[in-house]
Amino acid sequence: MVAHDSWANVVNATVVYAKCKQSERRALWSELGTIASTITRPWLVCWDFNIISSVTEYVGRATQDLGAIADFNEAISSCCLTEVPFSVKETKRLLKVWNKQHFGDIFQAVKQREMEVQQRDIQYKTQQTEEARSALHQAQTQLLLSLKNEGIKRIKDGTGAWVEDEDQIVVVAVNIFKDLLSVENVDNVEVLIQHIPALMSMDQNKQLLREVTLEEIKQVVFELDGNSALGSDGFFRVFFTNYWDIVAEDIL
Numbered sequence: 001m002v003a004h005d006s007w008a009n010v011v012n013a014t015v016v017y018a019k020c021k022q023s024e025r026r027a028l029w030s031e032l033g034t035i036a037s038t039i040t041r042p043w044l045v046c047w048d049f050n051i052i053s054s055v056t057e058y059v060g061r062a063t064q065d066l067g068a069i070a071d072f073n074e075a076i077s078s079c080c081l082t083e084v085p086f087s088v089k090e091t092k093r094l095l096k097v098w099n100k101q102h103f104g105d106i107f108q109a110v111k112q113r114e115m116e117v118q119q120r121d122i123q124y125k126t127q128q129t130e131e132a133r134s135a136l137h138q139a140q141t142q143l144l145l146s147l148k149n150e151g152i153k154r155i156k157d158g159t160g161a162w163v164e165d166e167d168q169i170v171v172v173a174v175n176i177f178k179d180l181l182s183v184e185n186v187d188n189v190e191v192l193i194q195h196i197p198a199l200m201s202m203d204q205n206k207q208l209l210r211e212v213t214l215e216e217i218k219q220v221v222f223e224l225d226g227n228s229a230l231g232s233d234g235f236f237r238v239f240f241t242n243y244w245d246i247v248a249e250d251i252l
Contacts, residue, residue, distance in 0.1 A: 012043045018050040022068040025051065029075035036079040045081060053083060113143035217251060218244065 014035060018025050032045065051072045055064050076083060120139040124132040157163050157172045200208075221244075224237040240247060 009042055012039055012041045014043070014045045015047045016045060017048050020050055022051075022065060022071065025049075025068070026071060029071060029078075032075060032079050036081075043081070045079070110143070113139070117143050214248060214251075218248065221251075 014032070016028065018028050036043070049072065051068055052058055052064070053069065053073055053076065055069070058064055116139045117136070120132070120136040124136045155163055155169050155172050158175070163169055163172050221237060221240050
């Protein structure tokens with residue numbers, strides 16, 4: 001159920017993520033029909049149906065399955081649902097408006113504060129007065145506050161509790177990534193390796209592990225662009241091709 005202070009009624013909501021195959025989606029349409037028969041409140045069914053209700057909605061080139069579209073429209077009708085026109089572009093625009101109304105344009109605010117600091121800094125360097133120094137410090141303080149507004153305000157720790165202290169936010173964030181990127185000691189690595197699929201044959205593996213021959217290196221060097229530099233030494237390809245007999249062994 002979904003509710004809001006500004007809504008007169010509580011709304012039932014079903015979030016859908018449909019299968020890609022028509023045969024599997026039919027089971028979903030049937031389930032939605034069963035749910036519809038028990039719904040007494042306003043009902044919102046949304047998210048990803050993996051099908052369109054009209055070929056006019058499709059912008060690609062592939063041929064659309066008219067049978068699947070018909071199944072979807074029949075499900076909409078049998079569930080007594082009404083399709084609400086939805087535009088991703090319009091929704092994005094409205095979210096931007098809402099964000100600015102509630103939080104302001106924090107990125108533009110930072111840019112403005114940075115310009116103010118630059119101006120106050122130039123003013124202080126040319127005037128060297130107490131008023132100019134105070135104005136510079138005030139501008140720097142406002143910039144720091146704007147930068148702070150861009151940061152993380154709170155974060156959940158491992159127990160699910162919200163942490164709002166700035167120093168503790170850093171600690172929690174670091175611990176989260178430590179847990180994600182580390183594992184406990186594994187006693188039997190061979191057991192794990194058995195479950196990793198082999199993506200190459202033994203012959204392919206031997207080929208990758210064998211030593212590179214001088215002839216192979218020569219082929220690669222001679223195929224490079226004439227003005228391409230090799231590594232950090234700054235020598236161009238033409239140097240190595242012209243003096244290959246001298247420097248070949250050093251490259252290997």
